[in-house]
Amino acid sequence: MNTKIIKTLVKKEILDVFRDKKTVIMMLVVPVLLYPLIFIGAMTVVSMISSGMEKQTYRVAVDAQDEGAFLQKLEQAKEELQTQGSDDESSEAERDTEEATYELVLIDADSISDYEEALNAEEIDAYISGQMQDGRMQYDIYYLSSVTNSSYAKSIVMDIFDEYKEEMTKEKIIEAGLDVHEILEPVGYEGEDIASSEQSLGSIIGSILPFMLIVSLLMGTMYPAIDTTAGERERGTLETILTLPVTNRQLIVSKFLTVAMIGIISAMLNIISMGGIAFYMYQIMDLQSDAQAFDLMQFVPALLVCILAILAFSLFISAVTMCVTAFAKTYKEANNYITPLMLVVMFVGYIGFIPNIEFNQTMAMMPVANICLLIKNMLIFKIDYALIAIVLISNVAYALFAILFLSKIYDSEAILFGDGKAGMQLFEKRSNLKKGGVPSMSDVWFVFALTTMLFLYGGTILQVNYGLWGVFGSQMILLGVPLLVVWYTKKDMKQTYGLQKAKAAGYVGGFFQIIGMFCIMLVVSTLMIKLFPDSASNITNVFSELMDGSLVESLLVIAVTPAICEELLFRGVMFQSMKKRYRISTAIILVGVIFGLYHMSLVKFIPTGLLGAVLCYTAYKTGSIYPAMMMHFVNNALSVVISYFPEQIGKVFPIFYEELKLSESLILLGVGLILFSIGQIILRRSYGSNK
Amino acid sequence: MIKAEHLLKTFTKNEKKNKKIDINAVDDISLTVGEGEIVGILGPNGAGKTTLLRMLSKLMKPTSGLVSIKIGEEEITDDIEVKRHIGYLSNNTKLYGRLSTRELLQMLGVLYGMSEEETEKKISEICEVLSMENFMDNRIEKLSTGQTQRASIARCLVHNPQVYIFDEPTLGLDILSSAAIIEFMKKEREKGKTILYSTHYMEEAEYLCDRIIMIHQGKIISEGTPTELKQQTGKDNLRDVFAELIEREGIADEH
Numbered sequence: 001m002n003t004k005i006i007k008t009l010v011k012k013e014i015l016d017v018f019r020d021k022k023t024v025i026m027m028l029v030v031p032v033l034l035y036p037l038i039f040i041g042a043m044t045v046v047s048m049i050s051s052g053m054e055k056q057t058y059r060v061a062v063d064a065q066d067e068g069a070f071l072q073k074l075e076q077a078k079e080e081l082q083t084q085g086s087d088d089e090s091s092e093a094e095r096d097t098e099e100a101t102y103e104l105v106l107i108d109a110d111s112i113s114d115y116e117e118a119l120n121a122e123e124i125d126a127y128i129s130g131q132m133q134d135g136r137m138q139y140d141i142y143y144l145s146s147v148t149n150s151s152y153a154k155s156i157v158m159d160i161f162d163e164y165k166e167e168m169t170k171e172k173i174i175e176a177g178l179d180v181h182e183i184l185e186p187v188g189y190e191g192e193d194i195a196s197s198e199q200s201l202g203s204i205i206g207s208i209l210p211f212m213l214i215v216s217l218l219m220g221t222m223y224p225a226i227d228t229t230a231g232e233r234e235r236g237t238l239e240t241i242l243t244l245p246v247t248n249r250q251l252i253v254s255k256f257l258t259v260a261m262i263g264i265i266s267a268m269l270n271i272i273s274m275g276g277i278a279f280y281m282y283q284i285m286d287l288q289s290d291a292q293a294f295d296l297m298q299f300v301p302a303l304l305v306c307i308l309a310i311l312a313f314s315l316f317i318s319a320v321t322m323c324v325t326a327f328a329k330t331y332k333e334a335n336n337y338i339t340p341l342m343l344v345v346m347f348v349g350y351i352g353f354i355p356n357i358e359f360n361q362t363m364a365m366m367p368v369a370n371i372c373l374l375i376k377n378m379l380i381f382k383i384d385y386a387l388i389a390i391v392l393i394s395n396v397a398y399a400l401f402a403i404l405f406l407s408k409i410y411d412s413e414a415i416l417f418g419d420g421k422a423g424m425q426l427f428e429k430r431s432n433l434k435k436g437g438v439p440s441m442s443d444v445w446f447v448f449a450l451t452t453m454l455f456l457y458g459g460t461i462l463q464v465n466y467g468l469w470g471v472f473g474s475q476m477i478l479l480g481v482p483l484l485v486v487w488y489t490k491k492d493m494k495q496t497y498g499l500q501k502a503k504a505a506g507y508v509g510g511f512f513q514i515i516g517m518f519c520i521m522l523v524v525s526t527l528m529i530k531l532f533p534d535s536a537s538n539i540t541n542v543f544s545e546l547m548d549g550s551l552v553e554s555l556l557v558i559a560v561t562p563a564i565c566e567e568l569l570f571r572g573v574m575f576q577s578m579k580k581r582y583r584i585s586t587a588i589i590l591v592g593v594i595f596g597l598y599h600m601s602l603v604k605f606i607p608t609g610l611l612g613a614v615l616c617y618t619a620y621k622t623g624s625i626y627p628a629m630m631m632h633f634v635n636n637a638l639s640v641v642i643s644y645f646p647e648q649i650g651k652v653f654p655i656f657y658e659e660l661k662l663s664e665s666l667i668l669l670g671v672g673l674i675l676f677s678i679g680q681i682i683l684r685r686s687y688g689s690n691k
Numbered sequence: 692m693i694k695a696e697h698l699l700k701t702f703t704k705n706e707k708k709n710k711k712i713d714i715n716a717v718d719d720i721s722l723t724v725g726e727g728e729i730v731g732i733l734g735p736n737g738a739g740k741t742t743l744l745r746m747l748s749k750l751m752k753p754t755s756g757l758v759s760i761k762i763g764e765e766e767i768t769d770d771i772e773v774k775r776h777i778g779y780l781s782n783n784t785k786l787y788g789r790l791s792t793r794e795l796l797q798m799l800g801v802l803y804g805m806s807e808e809e810t811e812k813k814i815s816e817i818c819e820v821l822s823m824e825n826f827m828d829n830r831i832e833k834l835s836t837g838q839t840q841r842a843s844i845a846r847c848l849v850h851n852p853q854v855y856i857f858d859e860p861t862l863g864l865d866i867l868s869s870a871a872i873i874e875f876m877k878k879e880r881e882k883g884k885t886i887l888y889s890t891h892y893m894e895e896a897e898y899l900c901d902r903i904i905m906i907h908q909g910k911i912i913s914e915g916t917p918t919e920l921k922q923q924t925g926k927d928n929l930r931d932v933f934a935e936l937i938e939r940e941g942i943a944d945e946h
Binding site for chain 2: 005008009015016236239242243246434
C-alpha cells in the first residue's frame with residue numbers, strides 16, 4: 001500500500017477535522033476542562049455542605065421513667081461538645097473536629113403534647129421515650145427518616161446510647177466484683193492490611209480509570225468518525241475524492257488512521273487532565289495529613305500496558321464507530337445511529353466497577369470488557385502475559401475485521417450514490433424485498449456480528465447460570481438470530497441453508513473423513529496443550545462441569561444441537577452466501593478461521609478451524625448440509641462418549657486418556673490421514689474430482 | 692481518446708409497494724470521443740446522462756461493458772490508471788470547504804503522483820489562467836459561487852488530464868462565469884484534449900460541440916454534428932431538434 005498516498009490523505013483528513021470548531025471543542029476542550037470543572041464543582045459542594053453543617057443544632061426531647069438518668073447523660077454529652085467547640089486545648093477526650101460541628105439542645109418533654117406532631121412540624125428532631133419493661137429500661141427513639149436533620153439527630157442519640165450502655169455495663173461488672181477488661185474483651189483482634197499502599201491506590205484507580213478511558217476514547221473518536229464518513233457525504237466531497245486515483249481501501253485506511261489518531265490524542269489529553277487533578281489532590285492531602293508515600297515507579301509497567309491497551313482500543317472503537325456512521329447520510333443521522341452504540345459500550349464499560357469478576361481467556365476476548373479488566377488487573381499488579389496478548393491481539397483483530405467490512409461497504413455504490421443501505425436488506429422495509437436468493441454479504445457480516453455479540457454476552461450468562469441447558473440456550477441464539485434475518489429478507493431457505501438431499505456416498509465419505517479428522521485433531525490438540533498448558537486446564541474444567549447431566553442429555557445438548565445449529569449458521573448461511581461471492585477456497589478458509597475463533601480458545605483454534613474447513617469442503621462437494629451435520633454430530637458425540645466411559649473405553653483405547661507418546665501420535669496421525677483420504681476418495685468418486 | 696463499448700447499468704428500483712423493477716439507466720451505449728473534440732450529451736432529466744458520465748470516469752462500475760482511454764498508442768482500462776488521466780467535474784463534486792484552494796491543489800498533486808516542483812509550477816500556471824491569485828489562500832467555504840466554480844475547474848486541471856468529463860458544468864452560473872468555462876473548454880480543445888460534457892443549454896451546445904449525442908431512457912436516439920441533426924429532422928435550431936427526436940421516440944418528455 002502506498003504510504004505517500006495514505007500520508008497525504010491522513011493529513012487532509014486531520015486538517016479537515018481540526019478546522020471544524022465543533023469537533024475540536026467536543027473532543028479536546030470538553031474533556032480537558034471537564035475534570036477540573038467536576039473537581040471544582042465537587043469541592044464547592046463539599047464546602048457548602050460542611051459550612052451548612054457547622055451551624056446545625058439538634059433538638060431532642062426526653063420523656064423517660066428513669067429518674068433523669070439518661071437526661072443526665074445527654075447533658076454531659078452536650079457539655080463535652082461545648083467545651084470542645086470553644087477551647088479544645090485542655091479537652092481530655094480527643095475527638096474528631098467534625099463532631100464539634102453540631103450542638104445538642106434539650107427540649108423539655110412537658111412542653112410537647114404530641115411528639116408526632118412536633119416531629120412533623122420540625123419543632124424537635126428526635127423524641128425519646130423510656131419505660132420500665134421486664135425489669136429494665138426500654139427506650140424508643142422517634143424520628144423521621146425523611147427529614148435529614150431528624151436522621152442525623154437519631155444517629156447522634158444512638159451513639160450516645162452506645163456510650164451510655166457501655167458505661168452501665170462496666171458499672172454492673174464492677175458491682176459484681178469482676179474484672180472489666182477480662183469480661184468485655186476476652187480476646188483481642190485487629191485487621192492488618194498487608195496490601196502495599198501502591199496496591200490499594202491501584203485498586204481505587206483501577207475501578208474508575210477503565211470506564212473513564214473507554215468513555216473518553218469513545219467521545220474522542222465519535223466526532224471525527226462522523227465527520228470523515230457521514231460528514232463527507234453531507235458536504236458532497238465524497239464524489240470528488242472518488243475521482244482521484246486512490247483505492248477504496250487507501251481511503252478507508254487513511255480515514256481510520258485519522259479517527260484512531262484523534263481518539264488517542266483525546267484519550268491522552270484525558271489522562272493528563274485526570275492525572276493533573278489527581279496530583280493536585282495528592283498534594284493537598286499531603287499537606288493536611290501524613291498520607292502514605294507512594295512509589296510511583298511501581299506503576300510504570302501498568303502504565304505501559306495501559307498505553308498499549310489505549311492504542312489497541314482506539315483502533316477497535318474507531319473502526320466500530322466508523323462502521324456505524326458510514327451508513328448515515330448526514331451528521332444528524334449518524335448521531336442517531338451512534339447513540340445505541342454509546343449506550344452499549346458504556347454499559348459494558350461498567351464491568352470495571354464490579355468487584356470479583358474473573359479475568360480469564362473468554363473475558364479477554366470480549367470487546368470493551370477486556371480492556372476494562374486488563375487495566376484494572378494491571379493496576380493491582382496481577383500480570384498475566386498471555387491475557388495481555390489476547391486482549392491486545394483480539395482488539396486489533398476486531399478492528400481489522402471491521403475495517404475490512406467497511407472497505408467492502410465503501411465499495412458498494414448503494415452507499416456512495418444511493419440510499420446508504422449498502423446492500424443491507426435488513427434495514428429495508430420487508431414489503432420492498434424480493435423473494436429468493438441467498439443473503440447479501442453485508443447482511444451476513446451484520447448477522448454474524450450481531451450473533452457473536454449475543455452469543456458472547458447472552459450465551460455466557462446462560463452457560464454460567466444453567467450449565468448444560470445454558471449451552472442449549474446459547475445454541476438457540478446461533479440458530480435463531482440468522483433464521484430471523486433470513487426470514488425477514490425473504491431468502492430462499494433451501495439455498496441459504498443448503499437443504500438439498502445428498503447421495504449415500506456423501507454420508508459414507510463424510511463418515512470416513514470425520515473419523516480420520518477425529519484422530520488428527522486428537523494429535524493436534526495434544527500438541528497445542530503441550531504448547532499452552534494453562535488454557536488447556538481451563539477447558540477441561542468447563543467441559544467436566546457440562547458433563548453433570550445424563551448421557552442422553554449430554555448427547556442431546558453437546559452433539560445433536562450444535563450439529564444442527566452451528567452447521568446451519570457456519571456451513572449454512574455463512575458458507576452458502578460466501579461461496580456465491582468469493583472464490584471457493586477463500587470461502588472455505590474464511591469459514592474455517594471464523595469457526596476456529598468462535599470456539600474462543602487458544603488450544604482449540606487450530607483443530608476446530610481445520611474441522612470447520614473440512615465441514616465446509618464436504619458441504620461444498622455434496623452440495624448439501626446434511627453430511628456436514630452428520631459429521632459434526634459424530635465428532636461431538638465421540639467426545640461425549642469418551643468422557644462418559646473412561647474405564648470401559650480406556651481398556652480398549654487407552655490413548656484417549658493418557659498423554660500421547662511421540663510414536664503413538666505418529667501412528668494416530670497416520671491412521672487419521674488414511675481414513676480421511678478414503679473419505680476424500682469416496683467423495684470425489686461420487687461427486688467428480690473437481691467442479 | 693475515450694471509448695465506451697456496450698455500457699449497461701442496471702438499478703433495482705422500488706416501484707409502488709410490493710414490486711421491484713430492474714431499470715436500465717444506461718442501456719447498451721457505445722461511444723468514442725477523439726482528441727481535440729468536444730462532444731455534448733443531451734437528454735431530458737433522468738435520461739441516464741449522469742450515470743453514463745460516472746461510469747466513463749470510473750466512479751461507478753458498469754453492470755456490463757467496457758470503458759477505456761487511449762493516450763498515444765497506449766490503451767488503458769485499469770480503473771485507477773484511467774482516473775489518473777481524467778478530469779471529472781459535476782455538481783456533486785464539492786470541494787473541501789475547510790481547506791484553501793492552494794492546500795487542495797497541493798494535496799491532489801501528491802495523490803496524482805506529481806513531484807513537488809511540478810505541482811507548484813502547475814498551480815501558479817492555473818492560478819494565472821483562471822485569475823485566482825487573490826483567493827488562493829482563502830478557505831473554500833468563504834468563496835463566492837463563481838470563485839468556487841473556478842476552484843473546481845482548477846481541481847480537475849491540476850494533473851493535466853487528457854480527457855475532461857463535465858456533467859452540467861455551467862448549470863446555475865451567471866453569464867460571465869459560464870462564458871469563462873466555455874472559453875476554457877475551447878482552449879483545451881485547441882490543445883488536443885478530449886472533452887465530453889452534458890448540458891441542458893441548447894445554444895451553448897450548438898456553439899461549442901463538434902458532435903452531439905442525444906440520449907433518452909438510457910439509449911442513444913441520435914448522434915451527429917449539429918448541422919447533421921438539423922438536416923435529419925428538418926428543424927432549424929437544436930431546441931426543436933431535441934423536441935422532435937424525443938417525440939419520435941413516442942414518449943412524452945418529462946422535462
